[in-house]
Amino acid sequence: MRHALIFAAGLGERMRPLTDRMPKPLLPVNGKPLIVWHLEKLAAAGVHYVVINTSHLAEQFPDALGDGSRWGLRIRYAYEGPTPLETGGGMLNALPLLGPQPFLVVSGDVWCDADFTVLPAEPQGLAHLLMADNPAHHPHGDFRLDAQNRLHDGGEPRLTYSGIGVFRRELLDGWPEAVGDVSSADAKPPRFKLRPLLEKAITRGKVDGSHHRGEWTDVGTLERLAQLESELRG
Numbered sequence: 001m002r003h004a005l006i007f008a009a010g011l012g013e014r015m016r017p018l019t020d021r022m023p024k025p026l027l028p029v030n031g032k033p034l035i036v037w038h039l040e041k042l043a044a045a046g047v048h049y050v051v052i053n054t055s056h057l058a059e060q061f062p063d064a065l066g067d068g069s070r071w072g073l074r075i076r077y078a079y080e081g082p083t084p085l086e087t088g089g090g091m092l093n094a095l096p097l098l099g100p101q102p103f104l105v106v107s108g109d110v111w112c113d114a115d116f117t118v119l120p121a122e123p124q125g126l127a128h129l130l131m132a133d134n135p136a137h138h139p140h141g142d143f144r145l146d147a148q149n150r151l152h153d154g155g156e157p158r159l160t161y162s163g164i165g166v167f168r169r170e171l172l173d174g175w176p177e178a179v180g181d182v183s184s185a186d187a188k189p190p191r192f193k194l195r196p197l198l199e200k201a202i203t204r205g206k207v208d209g210s211h212h213r214g215e216w217t218d219v220g221t222l223e224r225l226a227q228l229e230s231e232l233r234g
Contacts, residue, residue, distance in 0.1 A: 008108035009055035025108030045116035107163030125206035131159035
């Protein structure tokens with residue numbers, strides 16, 4: 001697992017006015033842009049090539065991060081156009097830059113103290129998801145993780161998908177049927193969420209996961225950003 005994809009194309013609407021002038025992944029957290037925390041961890045895990053998908057204020061990413069050489073990385077940017085393509089469309093758009101091997105995926109708007117080296121270089125099936133304890137704003141979670149580390153769409157207790165995982169490009173095979181949205185399939189480029197594809201793969205027993213019991217924050221609001229900043233400053 002030497003390649004990674006960082007989702008960084010969102011509008012960050014719930015974090016205005018900060019995101020009116022800066023993309024959410026570039027917002028500073030304890031003196032460091034949120035996305036830089038990820039880049040450092042990816043480099044430490046042996047990743048050498050990172051694709052960052054962009055849309056909102058896209059020009060700011062290469063200005064801030066350059067070619068990645070300061071972290072020992074090679075960064076490529078996958079521009080999605082003025083309208084973000086959602087997680088599924090964004091991954092599909094980035095595939096030509098990612099190559100044939102499994103790749104690590106990180107959501108640019110989360111903060112996590114997980115060691116990326118504990119993630120498998122290759123998932124047993126189509127994806128391996130890092131799961132976190134349910135936050136207050138998402139109390140019912142996403143999927144159930146069983147004793148064999150398989151994920152299920154039903155049953156309790158459920159955990160929350162952290163936005164971090166290892167994926168095979170084959171997860172996107174047949175995506176129009178999984179998404180089932182004609183408008184998404186016909187759009188150029190297509191815009192759709194990854195969730196339906198994950199649900200389909202989980203139903204087939206093709207997705208496993210692991211439970212991260214450390215710190216994880218979905219930096220989705222100004223309040224959560226301020227709380228994370230406070231916690232990191234100690």
